[in-house]
Amino acid sequence: MSIHTDRITRRFGAHTALADVGLHVATGELVALLGPSGSGKTTLLRIIAGLQQPDSGRVLFHGADATHVPVGERRVGFVFQHYALFRHLSVFENVAFGLRVRPRKCRPADGEIRERVDALLARVQLEGLGARYPHQLSGGQRQRVALARALAVEPRVLLLDEPFGALDAQVRKELRAWLRSLHDEMQLTSVFVTHDQEEALEIADRVVVMNDGRIEQVGTPGELLASPASDFVAKFLGRPRAVRELTAA
Amino acid sequence: MAHALRRPSVLPGFNLALGFTLVYISMIVLVPLAAVVVKTTALTLSQFWDTVTSPRVMASYRLTFGASLIAALLNTVFGLALAWVLERYEFAGKRVVDALVDLPFALPTAVAGIALTAIYAGNGWIGQFLEPLGVKVAYTPVGVLIALVFIGLPFVVRTVQPVLHDFEAELEEAAATLGANRWHVFVRVILPALAPALLTGFTLAFARAVGEYGSVIFIAGNVPMVSEITPLIIVTKLEQFDYAGATAVASVMLLVSFALILAINGLQSWNRRRYTRTH
Numbered sequence: 001m002s003i004h005t006d007r008i009t010r011r012f013g014a015h016t017a018l019a020d021v022g023l024h025v026a027t028g029e030l031v032a033l034l035g036p037s038g039s040g041k042t043t044l045l046r047i048i049a050g051l052q053q054p055d056s057g058r059v060l061f062h063g064a065d066a067t068h069v070p071v072g073e074r075r076v077g078f079v080f081q082h083y084a085l086f087r088h089l090s091v092f093e094n095v096a097f098g099l100r101v102r103p104r105k106c107r108p109a110d111g112e113i114r115e116r117v118d119a120l121l122a123r124v125q126l127e128g129l130g131a132r133y134p135h136q137l138s139g140g141q142r143q144r145v146a147l148a149r150a151l152a153v154e155p156r157v158l159l160l161d162e163p164f165g166a167l168d169a170q171v172r173k174e175l176r177a178w179l180r181s182l183h184d185e186m187q188l189t190s191v192f193v194t195h196d197q198e199e200a201l202e203i204a205d206r207v208v209v210m211n212d213g214r215i216e217q218v219g220t221p222g223e224l225l226a227s228p229a230s231d232f233v234a235k236f237l238g239r240p241r242a243v244r245e246l247t248a249a
Numbered sequence: 250m251a252h253a254l255r256r257p258s259v260l261p262g263f264n265l266a267l268g269f270t271l272v273y274i275s276m277i278v279l280v281p282l283a284a285v286v287v288k289t290t291a292l293t294l295s296q297f298w299d300t301v302t303s304p305r306v307m308a309s310y311r312l313t314f315g316a317s318l319i320a321a322l323l324n325t326v327f328g329l330a331l332a333w334v335l336e337r338y339e340f341a342g343k344r345v346v347d348a349l350v351d352l353p354f355a356l357p358t359a360v361a362g363i364a365l366t367a368i369y370a371g372n373g374w375i376g377q378f379l380e381p382l383g384v385k386v387a388y389t390p391v392g393v394l395i396a397l398v399f400i401g402l403p404f405v406v407r408t409v410q411p412v413l414h415d416f417e418a419e420l421e422e423a424a425a426t427l428g429a430n431r432w433h434v435f436v437r438v439i440l441p442a443l444a445p446a447l448l449t450g451f452t453l454a455f456a457r458a459v460g461e462y463g464s465v466i467f468i469a470g471n472v473p474m475v476s477e478i479t480p481l482i483i484v485t486k487l488e489q490f491d492y493a494g495a496t497a498v499a500s501v502m503l504l505v506s507f508a509l510i511l512a513i514n515g516l517q518s519w520n521r522r523r524y525t526r527t528h
Contacts, residue, residue, distance in 0.1 A: 072425055080419050088442065097437070098428055101433040153427055
């Protein structure tokens with residue numbers, strides 16, 4: 001399933017969050033939206049998901065206009081920075097949520113839900129933790145529950161908003177590599193937002209560098225490093241990590 | 250001994266704090282209540298039993314606890330609706346409505362009772378329209394219910410409001426991306442998060458209603474066996490200098506109320522243990 005955004009513009013009051021943003025994500029690609037905070041990357045992701053509406057422009061899924069398709073019908077998997085797990089539900093029920101809220105006629109039977117949730121928990125390496133509650137898990141485990149929950153509804157695309165932003169460096173590195181291998185396995189068109197250039201360059205097929213509501217450059221990690229299109233790209237990719245994290249936080 | 254009962258804490262002053270708490274709660278709550286029980290012992294056991302189970306008193310328990318329960322349930326439903334509107338929507342006069350919610354707290358209960366009676370009596374503003382329909386409110390148990398709903402209104406609104414205010418929008422968004430419609434989001438995501446606050450508000454409204462006297466006696470008409478509440482029976486006995494009888498009925502009320510509140514609090518902490526975050 002390819003994603004295409006066509007001249008998306010979004011303003012918040014006098015501030016222009018996105019200006020004429022056109023982006024194409026090919027089927028099966030893993031794309032990173034990279035930029036400092038306030039560059040519009042999260043807004044773009046939320047517009048693709050249908051959580052926000054653009055002031056003008058269109059979102060196309062596989063060539064079909066999805067701009068006015070409600071979020072619940074877009075079949076997008078969305079992973080939030082702070083997990084957004086349902087605290088009152090067990091891990092199992094969190095993952096099963098999307099299946100249980102389906103209209104009766106297309107809701108799977110209990111046995112099938114159990115099978116599918118167990119398979120997903122195995123896929124995110126959380127077998128046997130289904131009975132736990134979110135507060136009993138570590139941050140990395142919680143984010144994997146959130147991922148399993150998003151995958152449970154068989155999304156056409158997977159969107160991740162700073163998925164590792166709330167985790168410590170060690171866990172972040174592990175999850176990063178793990179997400180890449182999961183993507184290779186599933187071949188699901190995915191877009192993730194990050195302000196960490198190392199993260200973007202390490203796992204994305206292509207990186208979209210954003211600044212001030214515009215796309216500065218799109219390319220493979222190799223292309224970006226070899227020939228940055230602007231001073232901004234060169235600086236943003238080249239600055240030492242510690243300094244950038246300080247300014248981005 | 251003391252060390253077995255307390256967990257180590259970085260906060261100093263445990264002994265002082267505990268001592269103060271115990272002295273304070275004893276002076277304010279326990280001593281007066283103990284006096285009630287002590288006074289009751291002037292009766293023999295059979296006298297006590299006859300007093301607290303006489304038909305007229307039994308009818309008053311049913312009315313007091315029954316109407317309080319229904320009033321607290323009504324306040325839970327409509328208090329949630331009010332809190333929802335006040336938190337989720339912007340409209341002209343919102344602050345005025347918000348302030349009105351607290352009015353039942355501030356108004357002398359007798360004023361409320363007289364006002365309600367005037368409105369719901371057969372010739373009152375609202376009563377004149379209800380009477381032709383065969384609905385009598387003033388001087389019936391329905392009147393008692395209305396007074397109890399009135400005085401219990403603020404509790405649920407004020408306990409639910411802050412929880413609703415702090416509710417993470419991301420949880421609703423997550424549910425929406427998973428295909429949940431508005432109804433599912435409300436029932437499966439928002440309501441469970443509000444449950445502890447709703448239960449607290451319900452308990453407070455219920456406890457207040459059980460003890461309410463001033464606003465009820467005007468609108469109730471106080472017909473024995475029909476619209477006479479237990480607090481009124483206690484006051485009546487006092488006026489007849491039947492102190493032991495009054496405290497006997499009061500002890501029963503005390504016991505039932507305490508048991509109910511304890512049970513609800515137990516439910517609450519069980520609920521909390523299951524879900525709370527322990528970072």
